Every structure is written in structure tokens, then in C-alpha cells.
Amino acid sequence: MGLAERKKEGFEAASSAMDDNSLLGDTVEGVVDYKDRPAIRSKTGRWRSAGFIIGVEIAERFSYVGIGSNLITYLTGPLEQSTVSAAVNVNTWSGVASMTPLLGAFVADAYLGRYRTVIFASILYVLGLGLLTLSAMIPSFVPHSCENDINKTSCHPPEYQIILFFSSLYLVALAQGGHKPCVQAFGADQFDGQHTEESKSKSSFFNWWYFGMCAGIVCTNLVLTYIQDNLNWGLGFGIPCICMILALAVFLLGTKTYRYSVNVDNDNPFRRIVQVFVAAVRNRKATLPPTATVDEEGDGGTLPRRGATKQFRFLDKALATVAEDSKKGWVVCSVDQVQEAKALLRLVPIWATCLVFALADAQTSTFFTKQGATMDRRIGSRFKIPPASLQTFINISIVIFMPIYERVIVPIARVFTRKPSGITMLQRIGTGIFLAMMSMVVAALVERKRLQTAIDAKLVDIPGAIVPMSVWWLVPQYVLFGVADAFTRVGLQEFFYDQMPKALRSVGLALYLSIFGVGSFLSSFLVSAIKNLTSEDGHDGWFPNNLNRAHLDYFYWLLAGVVALGLLFYLYFAKSYVYNRGYNI
Numbered sequence: 001m002g003l004a005e006r007k008k009e010g011f012e013a014a015s016s017a018m019d020d021n022s023l024l025g026d027t028v029e030g031v032v033d034y035k036d037r038p039a040i041r042s043k044t045g046r047w048r049s050a051g052f053i054i055g056v057e058i059a060e061r062f063s064y065v066g067i068g069s070n071l072i073t074y075l076t077g078p079l080e081q082s083t084v085s086a087a088v089n090v091n092t093w094s095g096v097a098s099m100t101p102l103l104g105a106f107v108a109d110a111y112l113g114r115y116r117t118v119i120f121a122s123i124l125y126v127l128g129l130g131l132l133t134l135s136a137m138i139p140s141f142v143p144h145s146c147e148n149d150i151n152k153t154s155c156h157p158p159e160y161q162i163i164l165f166f167s168s169l170y171l172v173a174l175a176q177g178g179h180k181p182c183v184q185a186f187g188a189d190q191f192d193g194q195h196t197e198e199s200k201s202k203s204s205f206f207n208w209w210y211f212g213m214c215a216g217i218v219c220t221n222l223v224l225t226y227i228q229d230n231l232n233w234g235l236g237f238g239i240p241c242i243c244m245i246l247a248l249a250v251f252l253l254g255t256k257t258y259r260y261s262v263n264v265d266n267d268n269p270f271r272r273i274v275q276v277f278v279a280a281v282r283n284r285k286a287t288l289p290p291t292a293t294v295d296e297e298g299d300g301g302t303l304p305r306r307g308a309t310k311q312f313r314f315l316d317k318a319l320a321t322v323a324e325d326s327k328k329g330w331v332v333c334s335v336d337q338v339q340e341a342k343a344l345l346r347l348v349p350i351w352a353t354c355l356v357f358a359l360a361d362a363q364t365s366t367f368f369t370k371q372g373a374t375m376d377r378r379i380g381s382r383f384k385i386p387p388a389s390l391q392t393f394i395n396i397s398i399v400i401f402m403p404i405y406e407r408v409i410v411p412i413a414r415v416f417t418r419k420p421s422g423i424t425m426l427q428r429i430g431t432g433i434f435l436a437m438m439s440m441v442v443a444a445l446v447e448r449k450r451l452q453t454a455i456d457a458k459l460v461d462i463p464g465a466i467v468p469m470s471v472w473w474l475v476p477q478y479v480l481f482g483v484a485d486a487f488t489r490v491g492l493q494e495f496f497y498d499q500m501p502k503a504l505r506s507v508g509l510a511l512y513l514s515i516f517g518v519g520s521f522l523s524s525f526l527v528s529a530i531k532n533l534t535s536e537d538g539h540d541g542w543f544p545n546n547l548n549r550a551h552l553d554y555f556y557w558l559l560a561g562v563v564a565l566g567l568l569f570y571l572y573f574a575k576s577y578v579y580n581r582g583y584n585i
Contacts, residue, residue: 026040026041026042027039027040027041028040028041028044028045028192028195028259029192029194030261030262030502031044031045031189031192031259031260031261031262032259032260032262033256033258033259033260034255034256034258034260036260039259039260041192041195043257044190044257044258044259045189045190045191045192045198045257045258045259046190046191046198046201047201048257049187049190049254049257049258049259050187050190050191050205051254052250052251052253052254052257053183053186053187053190053251053254054187054208054209054212055212055247055250056118056183056247056250056251057183057184057187057209057212057213057216058212058213058215058216059216059243059244059246059247059250060125060176060179060180060183060216060244060247061213061214061216061217061220062216062217062219062220062224062240062243063125063129063240063241063243063244063247064097064172064176064240065216065217065220065221066220066224066225066236066237066239066240066243067129067132067169067172067237067240068090068093068094068097068365069217069220069221069225069365069369069388069391070224070225070228070229070236070386070388071086071089071090071093071365072086072087072090072365072366072369072370072388073228073229073369073373073386073387073388074228074233075089075090078136078233079162079165082545083370083543083544083545083547084527084528084531084543084545087366087367087370087524087527087543088524088527088528090365090366091362091366091520091521091523091524091527092520092521092524093169093170093173094362094365094516094517094520095516095517095518095519095520095521095524096170096173096517097172097173097176097177097517098513098514098515098516098517098518098519098520099177099513099514099517099518100173100174100176100177100178101176101177101178101180101181101509101510101513101514102177102507102510102511102514103174103177103178104117104121104177104178104179104180104181104182104506104510105181105182105185105506105507105508105509105510106507106510107178108178108181108182108185108506109503109504109505109506109507113260113261114182114183114185114186114189114261114506115186115255115258115260117178117182117506118178118179118182118183118186118251119248119251119252120178121175121176121177121178121179121182122175122179122244122247122248122251123248124171124174124175124178125172125175125176125179125244126241126244126245126248127171127175128168128169128171128172128174128175129168129172129237129238129240129241129244130241131164131167131168131171132165132168132169132172132237132241133234133237133238133241134164134168135161135164135165135168136165136233136234136236136237137234137237137238177510180509180510180513181506181507181509181510181512181513182506183251184209184493184497184509185497185505185506185508185509186258187205187209188202188205188206188497188505189259189260189261189505190205190258190259191205203494204406206490206493206494206497207402207405207406207490208402208406209493210398210402210486210489210490210493211398211399211402211403214394214395214398214399214402215395215399217391217392217395218392218395218396218399221388221389221390221391221392221395222389222392224236224239224240225386225388225389226386226389227239228386228388229386229388230386261502261503272337272340272503273337273340273341273344273501273504275318275333275337276315276318276333276337276338276340276341277315277318277341279317279318279333280314280315280316280317280318283317283318284314284317311342311345311346311578312341312342312345312346315338315341315342315345316338318333318337318338318341319333319335319338340501340504343499343500343501343580344500344501344504346499346577346578347496347499347500347508347511349573349577350426350429350495350570350573350574350577351511351514351515353566353567353569353570353573354429354433354488354492354515354566354570355515355518355519355522355566356433356436356519356562356563356565356566356567356570357432357433357436357484357488357515357519357563357566358515358516358517358518358519358520358522359519359522359523359526359559359562359563360436360437360439360440360481360559360563361436361481361485361516361519362516362519362520362522362523363440363443363523363556363559364391364394364478364481365388365391366523367552367555368390368391368443368474368477368478369387369388369390369391370387370547371443371447371450371474371547371552372385372387372390372471372474373387374450374454374465374466374467374547374548375450375466375467375469375470375471375473375474376466376467376468376469376470376471377471385471390471390474390478391478393474393475393478393479393482394478394479394481394482394485395482396482397478397479397482397483397486398482398483398485398486401482401483401486402486402490405486409422410422424579425491425494425495425498426491426495426574426577427574428487428488428490428491429487429488429491429492429495429570429574430567430570430571430574431487431488432483432484432485432486432487432488432489432491433484433488433563433566433567433570434484434567435480435481435483435484435487436480436481436484436488436563437560437563437564437567438480438484439477439480439481439484440477440556440557440559440560440563441556441557441560442476442477442480443477443552443556444553444554444556444557444560445553446473446474446476446477447552447553447556448553449469449473450467450469450473451548451551451553453467453468453469454467454548459548460546460548460549461546461548461549462548463545463546463548464546465548467548492512492515493509493512495512496508496509496511496512497509497512498580499579499580527543527555530542530543530555530558531543534551542554542555543555
């Protein structure tokens, strides 16, 4: 008997055994406790359970970002890759890591459940980080030719080290694919969206979730990148491994307090949606009666209700009963099934137009970092800021801004909009996209200033020279992008969780993460294409290894234009979007 069947039977048996009406009134519909009994509201879920899960996310982000934020430095340093090759590898890995949550969410929602998927993913995470640490620690992996080579011209890592490193790296990407969407969806499951107070807490959960995540990233960028750059890469990879072991232990500690979703219908949610599309195609020539329409409240009727829509009317054909299909045993889809399919389709334009934000986001861990590496990073006479630590400004700005947004901006906005969330999820996302565009504009202006300083100091033809320009010039572009993140990322998280069918919410969060995966792939493609186009006939192009001869400013201006165009398309689709029932706008 599968997990869903056992939970269903336990849920039904416990429900029938309860005669105390007051106790029944305190249960939460559709969820069970760790013993498969109907979850008692006062004893399970809410912030007590969410606290464990947010703690796990802090540890997981500390580990993941501890690898990803400084990856370009490791690739261009110990692994001796060029700047462009390293940037492409970072974007490709980041893209894969952002796409694997689709697989993890599918496994969780269709088979294992979120709780079990998180446990299996955490074990895989520890294995990947352990092998990654091994690839950097074994002394025999360091070529002896490097020891006496001052210029490191013969310091090329052996093939087996590169294979072990990248195999471990992509194992981490696979592990976080099962971890990331399930942990967040499982955290949001601890709040009942149909309960007035818990519904408000759920909206706040996404804000504090991101606050905790960014706090973990700040620790990574301040501490771990310094260890990696100045002490030892093996230690720098080993600490995240230990951190993930602790994260798994913390997650297991909260087992008795969690609420676990149960699929009472015992039906595969993916099969339900596929049935709608198949039935709609088979019945495409059928004529529907006027009453067979689906509105946004999930009902069919003669009178349209508030929120009714004519979007995707072709899917209503799945409601038709065709005699030939009935004889062959074809299942006629329910209204709820059609509604779920429509909800999924409505997300596609929002997903596609948000790719421009992800395209800009990909630069913060690649070219922003390389930009900072060429500038004066001294604090005092001895200490130098590690280039990857500059990303801390993104997360510091989020950590500072998020409580202001939650405690000041939202209450003020509620007065004017009369909406519990202050502004709608789509308004929040659009604000972030606009700020991302402004960050690219600022980045272009600062890079133009940096290049001019290099020319004035006659450092253009000296690779690796430090430009006499303070790294603090980069802070505005990092801070702007941090605030943009606080708007767009959190808005996307809540949007793709709330607007997906309940049984597919892990997939919803995986779709949100896939935006950044596809954005990373687009960034890799764009960088490679521009390099090939601009470096023909012996020209340096926009991305030579010597950044003082590069034109990152041109690239940033191009990105600003792409984001602006994408924002226009986003506003068009956001204006026509109809929210699903259950979201109070």
C-alpha cells in the first residue's frame, strides 16, 4: 500500500472515530499529523513547525550559495578556465540546478510526498558536498608541476580531478532539485489558507522565509568566501557539507509537529490534468450546451458568477460526453479538473515574461563578481574584500528591506488598497522587474567609469592590474538588485504556490525556480553568441580575459533594454490575468 493510500485510510478512520464535535472543529481539513490522524490546529503546524523549516532553508542556502557564489573564482583559479568558459559553466550549472526542481517536485507530488522527498534529497545533498570536498582536498590531486612554477603556466588540473569535481557539482544540483521546492511548499502547508489568521500568516511566511534564506547567504558571503579565497578550498567546501548534515537533523526534529497534506481523492494530479487536454482534443468537434462553462469559482452554471472568464474555452470541451468515448470507457473530466488545467495554462505567460528578470539576475554571480575583482578592494592596510563577498550587499539589502516591507509598506498599502497583502502578487513582481532594469542601467554607468579610470591610469594593456577605483562604486547596483529580489522573488514564490492546484504546489514552486534555470541558460547563450559576434577578425570583443579591454558596459545596456521590453509584455499579461479562487485581491 502506497503512502497516499495509507494516509487516506488513516485520515478517514480517525475522522470516523472522533465523536467530540469540539475536537472536530479544531482539525484542519485535508491534512494529517505524523501518525496519519486528522491534524489538530492547536497542536500542529503554524509558526512552530515553520520555524524548523525556515532553519533548514537557512542551512541549505548557506551550503548551496557557499558553492555557487564563488564558483567562478574556483573555475578561473584552481581549475585554470578562461573568464568566458567559467561564466558559461557557472550559468549552465546554475541553470541545471534551477531546472532539477521540476523533477523533484514531480516525484514529491506524484509519489513520495514532500516530507520524504526532502529527506532523500538531503542525504543526496550530503553525498554530493562530501565528494566535492574530496575533489579539493586529496593532496595527490594537485599536480607537482605547480609547486615550482611561479607563473602557474603548467598548473593544469588532471582530468580525473575535473571529472570528480563536475560530477559532484551536478550531484549537488540534482539534490537541491528535490530539496528546494518541497521544503518551501511543505513550509507553506503548515498554514491553513482557509483560516483567516493562518492565511495572513502564510503570506508573511513567504517574506520571513526569504528573510531567513538571505540571512544564511549573508553568512556565506561574509565567512565562507573568505575561507575559500584565503585559507583552503577543501575547508570551504567541507563546511557546507557539515551544515547540510545539521539541516537534516533539524528537519527531523520537527517531524511530530508538522502537518502532512493528504490526497483524499487518491488520484495522480498530473494524470488529472493530462486527461483534460486529451479529452479536449478528442471532443474538439463536440458542441457544448450553454450551461457547460467553467468560471473562476470552479462552477458550471447558467449564470456567470463573479470572476468568470472566457479564457481557454477550448478546454471546456473536456466536459462533453461523447457516445463513442463512453462505449470505449473514456473518463469524462470533471469541472475541477478543467479548472486545474486552466489555472496551469494561465501561468505560462507570466512565467515566460519573468525570464528577463532571471537573465539580469545571472550577472550578479558572474560579471558583477569579475568586475569587482579588478577594482580596489582594500579595507585598511591588509584586508581585501573577496570579490564574491560583494554579493553580500544584495542579501544585506534584502535583510534590511524585508522587515520594512512587512511592517511598514504592507500596512500602509492596506489602507489604500483594502487588500490583506497590501499589493497584489503581480504588482509586486512587476515592481521588482523594473528595479532590475534600473540595476542594469547603474551597472552600465559604473562600468563605463571603471573603463575610463583604467584608460586614464594606463592599465588597459596590463592584464590583472587593479584599477585605482574603489569597489564601493559597485554597491548601488548590488543594493538595487537586492530590493528587486525582495519584490520579484518573493512575489513569484507566493504566486506560483498560491495559483497552482493544491496537489501541484511543489510543481508550482519548481516552475518558479525554473525561471532562473532557463534565465541562466539564456545568459550562457547570449554571452557565447556575443563573444562569437564581437571577437571576429582578431578583435577583443566584449568579453576578453582582460576586462580592462572588455565592454561589459555595452552588455549591461543591452540587458537593460531586454528587461525593459520584457517588462512591457509582462504588464500586458499581468493586466489580463484572473486570479484563482482563494486569493483575496
